[in-house]
Amino acid sequence: MYIGNNIPILHKMIKRQLSQLLVEMAMKMPIISIMGPRQSGKTTLARSIFPNHHYINFELPENRLRAELDPLQLLKSYPQGLILDEVQRVPELFSFIQVVADEWRENGKFILTGSQNFLLNKQVSQSLAGRVFVSKLMPFSxxxxxxxxxxxxxxxxxxxxxxxxxxxxxxxxxxxxxxxxxxxxxxxxxxxxxxxxxxxxxxxxxxxxxxxxxxxxxxxxxxxxxxxxxxxxxxxxxxxxxxxxxxxxxxxxxxxxxxxxxxxxxxxxxxxxxxxxxxxxxxxxxxxxxxxxxxxxxxxxxxxxxxxxxxxxxxxxxxxxxxxxxxxxxxxxxxxxxxxxxxxxxxxxxxxxxxxxxxxxxxxxxxxxxxxxxxxxxxxxxxxxxxxxxxxxxxx
Structure with a gap:
């Protein structure tokens, strides 16, 4: 790919060792969390492994507003599954994720990414207890x-x-x-x-x-x-x-x-x-x-x-x-x-x-x-x- 005056942009996808484990655990757990520092590749990994899931980025104010106004409607609008990016930005959403995950009783429906350890929040960790596989993605090894x-x-x-x-x-x-x-x-x-x-x-x-x-x-x-x-x-x-x-x-x-x-x-x-x-x-x-x-x-x-x-x-x-x-x-x-x-x-x-x-x-x-x-x-x-x-x- 080129931009401007034929300056190349390199897009080389380095395979992450965590990939196969996430695929396996998505068949066993309703919620998968991928936490790690900003720009460590969490979003890229999630979207490459789960290409059919709908993607929502909570860095965008309009998406945070949707989650605040009608969280259940937001979550239930995408039965194919959801990737909820930077989900720590809407901590009130976690209890609703629990409700929908329990209602659907299907594995791998919710993929949560976060650049902060949202499980440090006691209320959040209680909502996800027993329902989430916790993973951490660091910069390349x-x-x-x-x-x-x-x-x-x-x-x-x-x-x-x-x-x-x-x-x-x-x-x-x-x-x-x-x-x-x-x-x-x-x-x-x-x-x-x-x-x-x-x-x-x-x-x-x-x-x-x-x-x-x-x-x-x-x-x-x-x-x-x-x-x-x-x-x-x-x-x-x-x-x-x-x-x-x-x-x-x-x-x-x-x-x-x-x-x-x-x-x-x-x-x-x-x-x-x-x-x-x-x-x-x-x-x-x-x-x-x-x-x-x-x-x-x-x-x-x-x-x-x-x-x-x-x-x-x-x-x-x-x-x-x-x-x-x-x-x-x-x-x-x-x-x-x-x-x-x-x-x-x-x-x-x-x-x-x-x-x-x-x-x-x-x-x-x-x-x-x-x-x-x-x-x-x-x-x-x-x-x-x-x-x-x-x-x-x-x-x-």
Missing amino acids: MKEVYLSGEATNNFDRFIFKGGYPAIFDRDIDPSLFFPSYQQTYLERDVLDMISLRNLSNFRRLIGLLAGRVGQLLNLSSLGTELGVDHKTVQSWIAALEASYVIFLLRPYHKNFSKRIIKSPKIYFWDTGLACNLLGIQNEKQVDTHWAKGSLFENLVIGEKAKSYLNQGKEPPLYFWRDSNGVEVDLIVESVEGLEVIEIKSGQTFHRSFLKNIELFGKNASAIQVNAQVIYSGNESWESGGVSIISWQKLIG
Whole structure:
């Protein structure tokens, strides 16, 4: 397709790993929800999987008015099924969706998308309980990009670009995409959730969080830097979580008698956004930037989280840190035991990479542990019961 003076517009549909699961669950549940950050591809995915459903976008004031004036008439006018986009904009509609879903008793009739976690609303979650399959669609994972044929042999490139579909579909420079994204989507969504008296302070907060990726969340310290109280910072953090900009990795504390740090750590769902907030202008700057280690850690943990979400599962991910500062970057909990993972941005393996894993093992002697080191080199092997894994295995 061309516009203007024969300038090409690229439309390359990268297949989403979540697609088949949504098709299967639409045959088993009356309501399917797809939540995730703005511009992560929710609408495109829903309309491609359910092409016969009627589409209603609640960003449009006239559609919100229709829902307010006669919600039952709106819902019952489309027996073929409905895709209700940005449905969090009309929270009063959820109870009527419940009524119609119960009346029709047909699966896959309602597809709900939202760029805010509407299930945080107790009334909404009660209305949908037992009727909805909950899914979350984040920006592209490295595996999705790899399977599309895009080159992913340079992790600095993926850290810098991130995974927002527009950057790939339309070949947009990330340094041009993210400033507009922040102003047109991110800030507006947060304004919908909380009352912001000082937008510049909120912008500063997001920048400060980008500089603290992989660090413990310290509300008091952030509040001091911004000149606001810690409760204000807490509400802003909650809004960023609910709109899928950041996520908090919680500490693992089961079966430990030793005092464990209880504060969560901060990560971004998209490393490209974090890079932009840090002022990184191209992929070459990632390699020499002081935050490279933290951004690589964010990339690995984010990929692990996306792999679970793309299976319709909540990520059972944690970190471990004791009161002496001994820390393991990532703990993956399962019925078989724990995956204990250290993440290192160095391309050459060093024996010192194993130090904290070994200290963790001494404290967790009664737990079945599968120890791993994920690093930025290209080779993978076993060493003394520890799997040394190349970052490239994340896309394999």
